[in-house]
Amino acid sequence: MKILHLSDIHIGSGFCHGRINPATGLNTRLEDFVNTLSLCIDRALADHVDLVLFGGDAFPNATPAPYVQEAFANQFRRLVDADIPTVLLVGNHDQHSQGWGGASLNIYRTLGVPGFVVGDTLTTHRISTQNGDVQIITLPWLTRSTLMTRQETQGSSLAEVNQLLTERLQVVIEGEIRRLDPDIPTVLLAHLMADNATLGAERLLAVGKGFTLPLSLLTRPCFDYVALGHVHKHQNLNKSNDPPVIYPGSIERVDFSEEKEDKGYVMIELEKGKVNWEFCPLAVRVFRTIEVDLSKQDDPQTALLKGISKYDIQDNVVRLIYKLRSEQLDLIDNSSLHQALSTAHTYTIQAELVSQLAKPRIPELTASSSIDPMAALKTYLNNREDLKDIAPSMLEAAQTLLRDDEGILLVPQGGIKS
Numbered sequence: 001m002k003i004l005h006l007s008d009i010h011i012g013s014g015f016c017h018g019r020i021n022p023a024t025g026l027n028t029r030l031e032d033f034v035n036t037l038s039l040c041i042d043r044a045l046a047d048h049v050d051l052v053l054f055g056g057d058a059f060p061n062a063t064p065a066p067y068v069q070e071a072f073a074n075q076f077r078r079l080v081d082a083d084i085p086t087v088l089l090v091g092n093h094d095q096h097s098q099g100w101g102g103a104s105l106n107i108y109r110t111l112g113v114p115g116f117v118v119g120d121t122l123t124t125h126r127i128s129t130q131n132g133d134v135q136i137i138t139l140p141w142l143t144r145s146t147l148m149t150r151q152e153t154q155g156s157s158l159a160e161v162n163q164l165l166t167e168r169l170q171v172v173i174e175g176e177i178r179r180l181d182p183d184i185p186t187v188l189l190a191h192l193m194a195d196n197a198t199l200g201a202e203r204l205l206a207v208g209k210g211f212t213l214p215l216s217l218l219t220r221p222c223f224d225y226v227a228l229g230h231v232h233k234h235q236n237l238n239k240s241n242d243p244p245v246i247y248p249g250s251i252e253r254v255d256f257s258e259e260k261e262d263k264g265y266v267m268i269e270l271e272k273g274k275v276n277w278e279f280c281p282l283a284v285r286v287f288r289t290i291e292v293d294l295s296k297q298d299d300p301q302t303a304l305l306k307g308i309s310k311y312d313i314q315d316n317v318v319r320l321i322y323k324l325r326s327e328q329l330d331l332i333d334n335s336s337l338h339q340a341l342s343t344a345h346t347y348t349i350q351a352e353l354v355s356q357l358a359k360p361r362i363p364e365l366t367a368s369s370s371i372d373p374m375a376a377l378k379t380y381l382n383n384r385e386d387l388k389d390i391a392p393s394m395l396e397a398a399q400t401l402l403r404d405d406e407g408i409l410l411v412p413q414g415g416i417k418s
């Protein structure tokens with residue numbers, strides 16, 4: 001059985017990195033995402049796959065603009081026409097207000113699209129394909145309210161809520177596992193943050209929302225393949241491949257945090273007890289950060305143009321960041337910068353002043369260190385003598401804010417950035 005596994009399409013996001021295509025009136029980043037998605041569907045059709053698994057996060061949110069929904073539907077329609085069964089899993093970005101109300105993908109079930117399954121609950125679907133049956137356990141993005149009541153979690157720390165939720169989930173998954181048919185291949189399709197996943201943009205897209213699940217919950221021998229969504233960087237969490245636990249990653253770069261990541265989808269060959277998988281990279285638009293420090297240059301303009309010319313930026317999304325001293329400002333000719341960047345698809349220019357008077361940043365709070373929001377606030381307050389008086393009440397208010405939130409509140413282990 002051949003399966004195509006893709007995830008985190010996020011079609012309709014990142015418009016700030018595009019421009020309006022005068023020929024179509026559409027943002028070029030929408031066109032990029034549509035084009036990339038069409039390449040995935042092309043492959044499914046060319047290879048006559050038996051099944052397509054989508055790992056969740058179709059759009060930036062649960063209420064995408066109609067023309068964005070239509071662009072998504074136009075591509076998936078091609079699978080319907082080719083009689084290829086498809087499972088659409090609901091990710092956090094597809095849910096309305098963190099689990100309350102419908103999801104943007106539910107319309108496909110409402111319409112009764114032939115061969116389409118929407119995974120918005122934890123349950124097992126037995127799907128008939130041209131090469132036999134397969135069982136897919138769908139595990140959509142869970143929020144605290146999915147598995148427990150508000151009373152149960154009141155007064156609990158984030159770690160306690162996470163622990164309780166994991167235990168509850170374990171019981172429910174166990175129930176699904178017990179009902180599996182042992183003779184046909186099984187795939188767990190889940191949208192979640194596994195506890196040793198390397199993070200990308202998704203931590204910025206949903207800051208502080210969501211809990212992490214232990215990998216041991218996923219690496220069960222009854223699963224032949226674990227198809228994940230949520231993390232935008234492609235990775236296999238189980239190097240021994242028993243079973244493979246795969247994030248295909250996002251299909252397009254959502255923002256600059258994905259600048260260095262390969263984008264693609266995964267092709268799987270599956271039979272009961274035997275699986276082969278392959279990551280298939282997609283040639284997506286290049287994002288390029290150019291950083292130049294001019295503060296020690298005598299001729300900053302020439303140095304800056306030289307820094308730009310090092311790269312072939314044709315059709316790239318470019319971010320130029322240069323540092324300079326305030327007295328060098330007049331030495332930069334902006335029109336020639338625009339000229340030098342004109343072959344880029346789009347670009348932004350960011351000048352940063354280097355100053356002796358600049359306030360030193362708090363070293364513990366750099367982007368590279370992991371820290372949870374409360375610890376970050378404490379560190380910040382420790383460095384602000386002037387806020388000493390109100391520091392305790394600020395901490396208390398922050399605690400209340402975090403607790404009041406409807407979503408699950410554990411911060412991914414990589415920390416937060418914004």
Ligand SMILES: [Mn+2]
Pocket residue numbers: 056057091092093191202229230231
């Ligand atoms: Mn997600």
